[in-house]
Amino acid sequence: GQSLEQPSEVTAVEGAIVQINCTYQTSGFYGLSWYQQHDGGAPTFLSYNALDGLEETGRFSSFLSRSDSYGYLLLQELQMKDSASYFCAVEGGATNKLIFGTGTLLAVQP
């Protein structure tokens, strides 16, 4: 089957940099994604890594190491609006389905 592990909570201050790690287990890996979910809202897509390395999108970057079954989301210049839950999700298995981790609650403090 597929499973993912990520920290349950992370706290950081405004303007800082924070890294949220994700390790996964899956057969037939296709890609690792990151989603943001504000309280009471729907998840929104942030980034996707299919190959090793770093993908950068504005203040957010995502990294993947397929050999280590590991990835991370890097958030720079943190803002209060970045306070949300962040989910890593892996595509894999026989049908390439998308399975989510349990989520990391990021609290940005002034």
Added chain:
Amino acid sequence: GAGVSQSPSNKVTEKGKDVELRCDPISGHTALYWYRQSLGQGLEFLIYFQGNSAPDKSGLPSDRFSAERTGGSVSTLTIQRTQQEDSAVYLCASSLRYGYTFGSGTRLTVV
């Protein structure tokens, strides 16, 4: 449409009743998912439709749950004989490849 539309947004039902939840995906998106999210929890995979392939139903928690997708577009999730543990937000998402767009969900409360 411009986004993924789910209806109803809220549903309160009595234990033992059947419910139908609807999802209108983004036009042209071949992949469609249903997930369930309980308060403060992660997204639990329920079912996955991809084009004309047989759906991956491996996440459905019991035979009370079923889903169909008609004409490669609209999907309906049906829960029969609802139980209190079915109370959750049911989320639908669609995509052409990666980067899924989620609907706002249906909040189901079984009383």
